[in-house]
Amino acid sequence: MENDAVKLSPLGDVVAVRPGYPFRGAIKEAPRGEMAVVQIKNADAERGVDWQALANTEPTGRKQPDWLQGGDVLFIARGNRNVAVYLNQVPGRAVCAPQFYLLRVKDDRVLPAYLAWYLNEFPAQRYFEQSAEGSVVTSIRRQVLESLPLPIPDLQRQQLIVNLVDTARREKQLTEQLIRNREQQLTLVARGLIQ
Template identity: 45%
Template sequence: MQLKHLANISAGHPFRGKIPESPGSGIVAVQMKDASSLGGVAWADCIETEPTGRRDDCLQVGDILVAARGSRNYAVLIDDSLTVTGKQAIAAPQFFIVRTTALQLLPEYLYWFLNQPPSQRYFDLNAEGTLTKAIKRNALEEIPIAVPDLARQQAIIGLANTLQQELRLIEQLRRNGEQMLAAIANELAAELLTAPTPAIQTIKNTPSKE
């Protein structure tokens, strides 16, 4: 089925130019730098702002943000962590907001499906532009979505969540390893500053006797 038959699709908040900061407003703006398909939204990095005009486009848990431009049209799920912030949130205009309307489609599954190779190939084929590629709303509306039964969707979600946890663990191990090696390098550099300069022996080349 096409996405437009399964969800409502709208554009992010129509800011013009740079998003203005308004500390204490209680409304944060999710920009592309704040979100990733794997890590979700880094709410602590989102700036507070005071939107003008439309005020009915606040994000809800279960919404999916799809990057409208860039080298990859990734999807980001708005999960329960939004509620924990105690703030309202809006999406920057570089995102489309997808809100499921079909009872037989789980938002978590749709988020997963939009990030998979078949969907990404569709976006690549339908992107417009040369230097900066972009997906138009009608292209997103017409993307085909496979909708298995709810039990299978839940099984896929469980497997995807397990894999994400493993990837996060691997990434944390990589960072820990890099930090450990950096600390060793810093210690060695510090030793160079305090230790006396050792005598360096060199091998001299002498002409051979024939």
């Protein structure tokens, strides 16, 4: 019989953790800027990144931008929502703001979508809550993130989890659309009663 034990590995052993692009001061919007910037307001753990809403800007400083790519995971390190966002694909040249850590899987035993899912689940979220620093605006230090114990099931199991997550998201979207449709129908019925 196969051993179904799941191996635990510190996140930093399987993922390269990089800080977001170091803008000097506020991010200044430049409509014809050469890069788009993912900010916290553009990222949601369930819906992903709202690529249409990104601000364009110009690079500041000398650091070469770490361009986002498909398979990356963005982790919101500052604020009250320390969640991960999986980037299935990136439509253009974009970077993430300094409030994020850019996570790139460097171990082929881990699927990036699985990593993002696990970072948003209870065991990891509890770890972040207990490890957050700051009183008004909390943050997760890089060392804390890299020390997170990451369970690594086999790739088949990871893919099964990712498929379940995708199915649950689609079901939720369809349910929300059905609710909106029903509300519109009831509004039309109510308007018809008045006329």
